[in-house]
Amino acid sequence: MNEKKHKVCTTVGIIANPESGKDIRRLVSHASVFDNMEKVNIVERILTTLQAFGIRKVLVMPDTFGIVLRAINVIGKNLKIDIDFLPIETLGNWKDTYEATRQMKDKVSAIIVIGGDGTNRIVAKACGDVPIMPLSTGTNNVFPYMMEATIAAEAVAAIVMGFTSKEEGTYKRKRLEIFQEDKLKDIALIDIAVTMHSYIGAKAIWRSELLKEIVVTQCSPYNIGLSSIAGNIKEIRMDENHGFYLEIGDGEMIKAAIAPGVLKEISIKNFRILNLDEKVKLRNIPSLLALDGERELDINSDVYVKITRDGPKVINYQKTLRIAAQRGFFKN
Amino acid sequence: MNKPVISEEKLLWMYETMVKIRVHEERAAELFAENKVPGFVHLYVGEEAVATGVVANLKKEDFISSTHRGHGHYIAKGGDIKASMAELFGKTTGCCKGKGGSMHIVDLSIGELGANGIVGGGIPHAVGAAMGxxxxxxxxxxxxFFGDGASNQQNFHEGINLAAIWKLPVVFVCENNGYQISLPYSKQQIINSVAERGKSYGIPAVSVDGQDVMAVYEVAKEAIERARNGEGPSLIEAKTYRFRGHFEGDPAIYRTKKELEWWKENKDPIIIFKKLLLEKNILSEDDSALIQKKKEEEIEEAVKFAESSPWPKKEDILKDVFSTSTKGVLVWEW
Structure with missing residues (x-):
């Protein structure tokens, strides 16, 4: 990459969630704590990589821990990027992520999201058409990439600087839409599970005996979490224009890894492909809905779910970098 | 619906306990301001969900060790509030015969190993009990139970290390209220969560919203079951906030009024829990008002009991300090 040729570059957004990777699954499964200093390290690698490829401005969500701030301090005077923190009051909850995404979406060309499925779900509510690069730091993640941050930042730089166009290097993900009385109530990116938990509490799901129905946008036998229950029956790729619905009850038993190191035997009553835009009425009301693995919504009246192609635009880092390399992105 | 994981009876006990702690602490603040309570008091207002959510999973025989902010733990564990109120007043009917005060409330009959004026001082006690x-x-x-400041003390490191090595049935509950007296958490630890320390000792650790009693209950349930089943210790960080100063009389200039008001408006554990119980039709507004009234009456009765109780006699001042007489301790010869 020729830094001299690209002095002025488009802005990149960074959203790093300080809360991910510490929930109850550390007790009920074999998940480990994802510490925040590792997140700082990830941001260091992102910033130095963006800088090496000529990015000169980054917009950041302030957070209660100061992940990016600490990364800036570590890099010190070698950092040449102009970094602006969004003027939001940090509350230490999902609202920080939502508000930061809302504020940055018209000012950045891509957003790097450091968090799990839950963090990305919030970003997806507000990012509009801005491409995102989701990096996994949570537990049971299906949506974000488990990958080296340096490579993620390279792909972002290639998109932002136009070596690979957004049309070439990104794709729209599916999403699940939840409707109550014909109003969109909430969304999920990977799965919605109907559970018989009586309260939201510690949010995570690990008691498979309380599960009743699951709807997924994508699933595979090589992913972990609730979607793996569907994935062990049939793989649904992210590029396929359908999802999967299954009901739990008397039927065929399957084994699924619903959390790290936690294999449960689950009896499947029935299942079917769910086409894009086809509505499915959830059968177990009242109940509690888990969105992307976290208990979120208490429901007491009819709820419909459908899968659409209106999820966030995600950078395909492999394709992006393949094209960028052919166009001289890595040449001095 | 399947059988709920927690009974309505237990949920109501949790609500009543939280209200009882709140009423107790607010009354204690008034009494301190009226100069009726000698020594310092550190109140638990705002943190009620932590003690309640944890203790809801314990039986009478289980032990707790407490902190300088210990009234909530004692009440949740089933402590007699007449005895604790009398202790606050320094009266002979107090649970330590009036010689301990707010920071040394003990009742072994309910497994309360004691509040403790030493930061982190209760940690080795709990580890010792677990060893027993x-x-x-x-x-x-x-x-x-201990605070975020205590997690910087050697008591914490030694206690948690021994518990991990010996796989003891102990649960470490850090009440991270964001301030080590006046020092913000971000200025005392480089990490974001005390839970991150669990990894260093090879034990599971989790961070939970300490203002949500159901979340605390659920996390504590798993950690306590692990301990009871011989799977060893766990560390829970409950992120919480105290609505009053570090101690009564603390001007709390280290935090803004806006910050305090935000927590009171958005994260009051009793309001959050009450809303849930109302939504689930487990509690009505009338029930809630009745509980409030009942707890105010109970506390008032305890205050009257304390006020009418006798002061310790001068000649008894050195009694009950050691469990057995100790030769060579000259102080006893005075």
């Missing part, structure tokens, strides 16, 4: 449980082949559990 293990050596005696019992299925009891010990819980150590």
């Amino acid at each position: 449980i293990k050596l005696n082949g019992l299925d009891d559990v010990a819980v150590a």
